[in-house]
Amino acid sequence: METLSSLLPIIQLAITPVILISGMGALMITLTNRMARIVDRTRKVAEMIPAATPEDRQHLDSQLKIMWRRALLIRRAVTSNGLSMLVSCLLVMVLFATAIFHLQMPALILGLFATSILLLIASLVEFLRDIFVSLHALHLQVERARNRPSTTAPWPPLKE
Numbered sequence: 001m002e003t004l005s006s007l008l009p010i011i012q013l014a015i016t017p018v019i020l021i022s023g024m025g026a027l028m029i030t031l032t033n034r035m036a037r038i039v040d041r042t043r044k045v046a047e048m049i050p051a052a053t054p055e056d057r058q059h060l061d062s063q064l065k066i067m068w069r070r071a072l073l074i075r076r077a078v079t080s081n082g083l084s085m086l087v088s089c090l091l092v093m094v095l096f097a098t099a100i101f102h103l104q105m106p107a108l109i110l111g112l113f114a115t116s117i118l119l120l121i122a123s124l125v126e127f128l129r130d131i132f133v134s135l136h137a138l139h140l141q142v143e144r145a146r147n148r149p150s151t152t153a154p155w156p157p158l159k160e
Contacts, residue, residue, distance in 0.1 A: 010099035017088040017095075017116070024085045024120060031081060031127065035074045042067045059144060066137040070130050077126035084119035087112055 042064065049060050091112040098105055 007099060010095055014092045014095045017091045017113070020116065020120075021085055021088045024081055024088070024123075027123065027127075028078065028081050028085070031074055031078045031123075034130065035071065035078065038067055038071050038074060042071070059140075062140065063137060066133060066140075070133050070137075073126050073130040073133065077123045077130065080119045080123035080126065084116045084123060087116040087119060091116060 045060050045063050045067070049057055049064075052060055091109065094105065094109060094112060097103065098109070
């Protein structure tokens, strides 16, 4: 049986994936909050469509398409992030198994770590894509608001 002092190096080695999991958990909270906002906004817009004028209906339909695209991006980001977390957990288990059973599996350990990081990168890429799509939707909304007649003072021009 292993003594605590002989397991300390493995515990120290396992800290990196555990810290990584912690950071991925914070990202997961952000992603799921974004998904919840997309779902809520989609429901509100979808409820507005039956009573909308044809012009408004076209605008609302374009907003729904954008939100559907965003939901797919966030779903991929959540999936990649979740898989990255699972692979990191597996990595911790493999690290302990190699220590306890005196196995030599550096290729597996490096492969799991690289896979976890690649999945995290994929999640971040999808997250950034969602940011750009949401800003595009916001730009369309602002432009539409500017083109409508208003009783208040006009907006200052946007600097792009």
